[in-house]
Amino acid sequence: MPHIAVIGGGPAGLRAAEILAEAGHGVTVFDQKPSFGRKFLMAGRGGLNLTHSEPAPDFLKKYGAAETLMARAFERFSPKDLVEWCHGMGLKTFVGTSGRVYPETMKASPLLRAWLKRLDGLGVRFCPRHRWQGWEGDALVFQTSTGEAVRFTPDATLIALGGASWPHLGSDGQWANIFGKADIALSPFRPANCGFLVSWSEIFRTKHAGEPLKPVTLSFAGNEKRGEVMITEKGVEGSLIYAFGAALRDAIEAKGKADITLDLRPDLSQEALLKRLSAPRGSQSFSNFLRKASGLSPLALSLLREGQKDLPLDPEVLAARIKAMPLALTGTAPLARAISTAGGVRLDAVDDHLMLKARPGVFVAGEMLDWEAPTGGYLLQGCFSTAAIAAEGIKAFLAPA
Ligand SMILES: Cc1cc2nc3c(=O)[nH]c(=O)nc-3n(C[C@H](O)[C@H](O)[C@H](O)COP(=O)(O)OP(=O)(O)OC[C@H]3O[C@@H](n4cnc5c(N)ncnc54)[C@H](O)[C@@H]3O)c2cc1C
Structure with a gap:
């Protein structure tokens, strides 16, 4: 033979x-x-x-x-x-x-x-x-x-x-x-199926690298999908990111970055969130009020603050940001570490x-x-x-x- x-x-x-x-x-x-x-x-x-x-x-x-x-x-x-x-x-x-x-x-x-x-x-x-x-x-x-x-x-x-x-x-x-x-x-x-780079602040990186952000809905170029994003030392990875991977990589190659948006509270409509955020705060600190009213995880709250000196106090602006949090991906992680x-x-x-x-x-x-x-x-x-x-x-x- x-x-x-x-x-x-x-x-x-x-x-x-x-x-x-x-x-x-x-x-x-x-x-x-x-x-x-x-x-x-x-x-x-x-x-x-x-x-x-x-x-x-x-x-x-x-x-x-x-x-x-x-x-x-x-x-x-x-x-x-x-x-x-x-x-x-x-x-x-x-x-x-x-x-x-x-x-x-x-x-x-x-x-x-x-x-x-x-x-x-x-x-x-x-x-x-x-x-x-x-x-x-x-x-x-x-x-x-x-x-x-x-x-x-x-x-x-x-x-x-x-x-x-x-x-x-x-x-x-x-x-x-x-x-x-x-x-x-x-x-x-x-x-x-690789990670992407994000310019995290030192505080955010130290506190949250290795944590999963879930559930979130990721939107990019007219498509959206719900899942989980893993925070890494240098950016983000995980199956939700990989699902958009080719499009994100192509956008970065063409324009130097890819701007994604994350809905940090996908189970709540913007109206319902706005209603909660518009309730009287009473004697609570703003941080405590935001945590309870939004129901966001500590990681999602940190992400909301990332790159922003002060969070907007206006409930409408805040609700809009929680529902469409912008995040700029500035590069792809090395090929040697790609799946x-x-x-x-x-x-x-x-x-x-x-x-x-x-x-x-x-x-x-x-x-x-x-x-x-x-x-x-x-x-x-x-x-x-x-x-x-x-x-x-x-x-x-x-x-x-
Ligand atoms: C961390 C990780 C997790 C993954 N999880 C999954 C998963 O759950 N599901 C899934 O579908 N896929 C997964 N994959 C991808 C999957 O493993 C690969 O797509 C698959 O192994 C590719 O198979 P292949 O036979 O084409 O090549 P490979 O598996 O890469 O095999 C190629 C072989 O060629 C040999 N070779 C290379 N050059 C030479 C040479 N010059 N001479 C002799 N031999 C050589 C290598 O030693 C190697 O054994 C994962 C990959 C990674 C890295």
Whole structure:
């Protein structure tokens, strides 16, 4: 049988290896790290959000410009297939209140263990500590951790090297140099699902970094969404921020900042809030009165005061500010700390099977392709589904004419 090299032992590479080995192909998985699936394990630290339970049209919209690619990818491996695959590994899943799907264990390690065992049973060979360095003619060249150069000429190659965030976990984005030299069109890497910078005062930063602001409704560019914003040393992050991430990042790139507004009291109408704030204060200090009448948390009250010497005493102005608190985001947090990477191999550099047009027989999958999505299970689903397209593409490529 033909032999296939899979370079990159993250979820995309492992899923492709599984499909190909199940089809009876010989498969060798190479990774530069001593063990496989390190970012997958890290994803498990936050609960391992595998996929989402929402209907396909809503789901696919989350991929923006890559919606058409993902629609094809879902035909190969849908969110339902991913859930069933997880069950097939002996792990039950559940749907959280937000519609996100998790394994019951909430961790990646039991799933990864079962997966590697299955791959082993299918005869997949593993070559950890093999850093891919490029091509020499048709041969793939690897450097082992002892400095030895290893050459391997497979019948087809699947490359799934991930993005460029959290580089210490293996996906360091250095493959872009190899692809650049091979004239494969790339979009520049940019942080996705990243934090954003805010010029907090020293007092605010010291007191509130690490605290969640909830519930709030965030509005930006005509869209609004309710959720939770995490205050960090340097700004803000969290799933609500990530949901607007691409638009915020693009606005900052274009204008140097993104002005968002936060409704700090989303459960109360402005009229109801105004009524409460217009009640007689009696002998209470203004701070005490504001706290009780507004029902705001200490963090929300601090935020209201942030960047303002004195709060407006006029109830109307105050109510309006609580319902639409402006906040300027002045930059993106570094790519190395982003949950995922936008940019990578351009979609016009691959054919419908995700084969590189510039290198027949070489396919790409996962986060290294130029697509992005918010957190919510969309990232892993995209990796699994694109891996399925590429693996099926390899099967067709190797099939006798
Ligand atoms: C903190 C955190 C939490 C996350 N949580 C979630 C979540 O809950 N749900 C979700 O959907 N997504 C989550 N993600 C994102 C998800 O983990 C990634 O999108 C996914 O792992 C990407 O899979 P991949 O196979 O494309 O690449 P990766 O998982 O990045 O794997 C790429 C592999 O390629 C190897 N490699 C790179 N360069 C070379 C080279 N030159 N030679 C050999 N090997 C190389 C790396 O060592 C690595 O093992 C999270 C990410 C982070 C950082």
